[in-house]
Amino acid sequence: MKSSYKANFLFFYFLSVLILVSAIYIYDSITNKSNIDSISNKNFDIVFLEKKRYLTNIINSNKVTLNTLSNNQTFQDYINNKESVKNSENLFSALINTDSSIFQLSYIDLKGNERIKIKKDLSSKNKSISATPKNQLENKANTDYFKTFINLNNGKLGISNINKSSKSKMTTIIVAKTVYDKNDNKKGFIMMNIVIDEVFNYLMKNEFFNIYLVSSKGDIILPKSEKNKEIYSINFKEYLLNSHFKKADINSILN
Numbered sequence: 001m002k003s004s005y006k007a008n009f010l011f012f013y014f015l016s017v018l019i020l021v022s023a024i025y026i027y028d029s030i031t032n033k034s035n036i037d038s039i040s041n042k043n044f045d046i047v048f049l050e051k052k053r054y055l056t057n058i059i060n061s062n063k064v065t066l067n068t069l070s071n072n073q074t075f076q077d078y079i080n081n082k083e084s085v086k087n088s089e090n091l092f093s094a095l096i097n098t099d100s101s102i103f104q105l106s107y108i109d110l111k112g113n114e115r116i117k118i119k120k121d122l123s124s125k126n127k128s129i130s131a132t133p134k135n136q137l138e139n140k141a142n143t144d145y146f147k148t149f150i151n152l153n154n155g156k157l158g159i160s161n162i163n164k165s166s167k168s169k170m171t172t173i174i175v176a177k178t179v180y181d182k183n184d185n186k187k188g189f190i191m192m193n194i195v196i197d198e199v200f201n202y203l204m205k206n207e208f209f210n211i212y213l214v215s216s217k218g219d220i221i222l223p224k225s226e227k228n229k230e231i232y233s234i235n236f237k238e239y240l241l242n243s244h245f246k247k248a249d250i251n252s253i254l255n
Helices: 002-071 073-079 085-096 144-149 197-204 236-241 247-254
Strands: 102-109 114-120 129-131 157-159 171-180 186-195 219-225 228-235
Touching: 002 073, 002 085, 002 157, 002 171, 002 186, 002 197, 073 085, 085 102, 085 114, 085 129, 144 157, 144 171, 144 186
Parallel strands: none
Antiparallel strands: 102 114, 102 186, 114 129, 157 171, 171 186, 219 228
């Protein structure tokens, strides 16, 4: 009888210990997961702010270049018909060298006619700069970016769609600003063509998170491989639905 009582006592004792240990383990697991999630969220905020700061600096740099050109007295004299185009071409040529990512600076009038076009050959060793002769200047009135830029308000920057060139293998965008004469009449646009491959490489680089670039239309840009970034027109929501993400996570991301 005593033996049976002792056996029952030991059984319930060890069962109680097992339940206590299990409860401690579960609590510890939940606490650790909560701590990990908290740390992950803080790290994500740090990464996001870092990427945002990087982009803001680039945009501000582009804005400074465009403002410098549009407000320069030499260029103002040109658009007010007080000076020939040559000095403005020299001005554009000097400024295109201030940023390694800019490979073209141009001035286009309201009819889409190129009036000034300065190119920098990024593939050449000395990054040679040349002014396009007048007889080789083109009309860009039918381009998508011109149709967008024509509606730009004063002081606003216009940014084109991302372009992936199959010939040069460069990923580029065009940034534009309207220019006005002395009577505040809109005369056209100054546009800079920029290579953004390095920007993408920096934005996508992170050892702790998978980072996706998503357009305002929901299209995403994904790394096809470590050495090759490609542009995909797959919808971000569709991608999430076809991936390993849970429905609750998808709603959290999209909202």
